[in-house]
Amino acid sequence: MSNRIVETRTVRTFGPPRRDRAQMTNIALLALLLVAAIALPYLGASGFMVSLASTILIAATLASSVNFLAGNGGMVSLGHAGIAAASAYGAGWASRQGLDPGMQVLVALGMTLLASCLYGLLSMRTSGIYFLMVTLAVGMLIYGLAFRLSSVTGGENGISGIARFEWLDSYWIYYYFVLGVFVLATAALWIVSNSPFGASLRGIRDSESRMRSLGYSVRSYKLGAFMISGSVAGLAGLLSVWHTHFVSPSSAGVDRSVHLIVMVILGGIGTLLGPLIGAAVVVMVENLLSSYVDRWPTLLGLIFILVILFARAGIAGSAGKLFRRLRARSKAASSPEGDAPGGAAAPPGDRHAVHQGKDPQ
């Protein structure tokens, strides 16, 4: 048994990506989803719905950055809202100084790199719960600065009236812009995850001491991973501040970071589409369902508990698992070996299952 676990893990981590039908279905599914997303404004969705879709995509971009660290590096960050907020405040400050959106981008980028570097340097020596605490602490630091430095950040009142580029002014053009950024960011994270760098990260996740003894510089890998994840988070922060034209300390709050982790876990840690699914569920409960249900926070909690209890791998992960189990069952008659689990949608989720000894096969 233990033999098999080691073997499966090694093969899947370091082996060439498997190209099988599951992956094709995944790509087809993704294409379909993309087409639906592109068609959305043309299907009679109101301006409000399209702008809500932008909100979901922005939240999904931010959740993807958390997902990248958690899925590949096993590093669960409780402070990513702080990075996004640093970027948003950069843009906000630039806008308050009367700078144009181009300069906002530069300042936001600078703030993002600064914040990610700070997070990365402080957390690269830690893992597990200590990593969680360090990121939480830095997140609180950013929240505190946003709250206290009122001459720069506007204090609790925040900064309003932050304008985006004129050519992005219309809500539907902005939606396409956000969609494009989301697709590019997701693709970039996916490519990095499937590169040797991603494989080394997963190696560190599984056994830090082994990777160190193999000669890998674990700290630099962790710092690098944080910088990549932080850049995506900063991008999401800029998108969000252009979407709402407003930033306040609550965007750096702990509850925002917790929401991100809820999104990632709901969707499925380490899955490609998990963050999008999780973000869609959370944002829709928060903004749509709350109009009809008074106790919507309870409902969100209930969904979370159900997913944890019955679908440990999250919505995307479990759907993939279910799909493969069904297929394996139908195939069982013809080939006794069954089909190896895999596919683009849920590789790391699967490894978790293996790790926990819960692989259905």
Next chain:
Amino acid sequence: MTSMKTRGRRSALAAAGIAAITALALTACAPPGASEPAPSAGSNGEDGGALKVGFISPTTGNFAVAGQEMVDGWNLYWDINGAEVEGITIETIVEDDAGNPETSLTKAKKLVEQDEVDFIVGPLIANTALAVAAYTASVDVPNLHPVAASDDLTQRAANDLTVRTGSMGGSQANYPGGEWAATEGGYDTAVTLCADYAFGWESCAGFVQGFTQNGGEVLEQIWFPNTTTDFSTYVSQIQAAGADVVYVATAGGAPGPNFLNAYLGLGLDMDDLLLNCCAADQGTLRAMGDQIVGLKSVSYWAEGRDSEAVAEFIDAYGEFADGKVPGAYVAGGYMTASLVASVLAERGLVTGEDLVSAITEYTFEDSIFGRVSWDDYNQMVGPVYVREVTAGDDGNFYNTPIATFEDVDQWLGRSPEDALAQPTYSQSFQGLE
């Protein structure tokens, strides 16, 4: 190997599909919804006599109690007077924002674009209020604020569509408190203890400016984080400062009773204490009971004031809430509703910017706050009361006015231009030279 072929074909197909759709999206014109102008206020104006109101308030989360009270005040007025004024029916859609600015904005968008409301009331928390006010102004929808106390809402962020209808800014409501302490109160020196965030900074700034402008001297200013539960160290600091009067500003909720318990527990004299609106609100009075009869505070809302409008409001709320006395949040909601009703009764159906100018040109003679009017920045100008806790015959406790400052404006004795040229208030800047 056949699967490989199919795969190749499929991916080619998928790629072609994506390319085709993208091309379509790029060449096609804007989506059908984009060409429509944003539904502006007044879209309901033609069908003769219906006003759709969007009400945003945090009815869940940390501010749920205050948020619910604000909604209750608004609904209470329409319940007892009927949701119809001169043939104009009022329909309210309540949305919960959980005190989160992003949700607040989404809800405001929903109310404006989907429900096509004529104006928006709320939200409650300062940053949500500022975010929503900026958005509603950009789509020409009026925004009425029953409670939000941020000074900037009617100062640096003021616009023609935002009006504060049921409360005063933090500095405005406490400025007369400083004036009273230095003159009638007869205190020469003061120490302040305020919540360490925007509302506390503004409240304290109001008090210390009123106090020093009338000859008082502020010995020390102490700040506490909003989450403080144990005030004993702060009380020791107050004791050490040795001032004649202690001014305390909290944002409502638990800090008020917690502070009083620590203060009275150390045997300090309640007569030297002056609280702000929220430290001595109904929640504190209910929690502390008999031991704080005689406690002084300063606010624009005085439930113990002898007035027909106040009596009617208190009776109605008592019936609605099991004999409780309404606090400032309920009063803000009720005040906003009664103001809208009065303006509609006088001017008929007005929407958009006309509604806001109708409100700001109006003088509300017999409101529950007293005689109030509005300034050029759409902020309430009205009475501020120095109040004392008294025990009522019904077993409730009331803040009863002992001194009244009429027509208090938001400029603290400056010209609007001078006031706006100052930095915003903070720990380090309290408006003193």
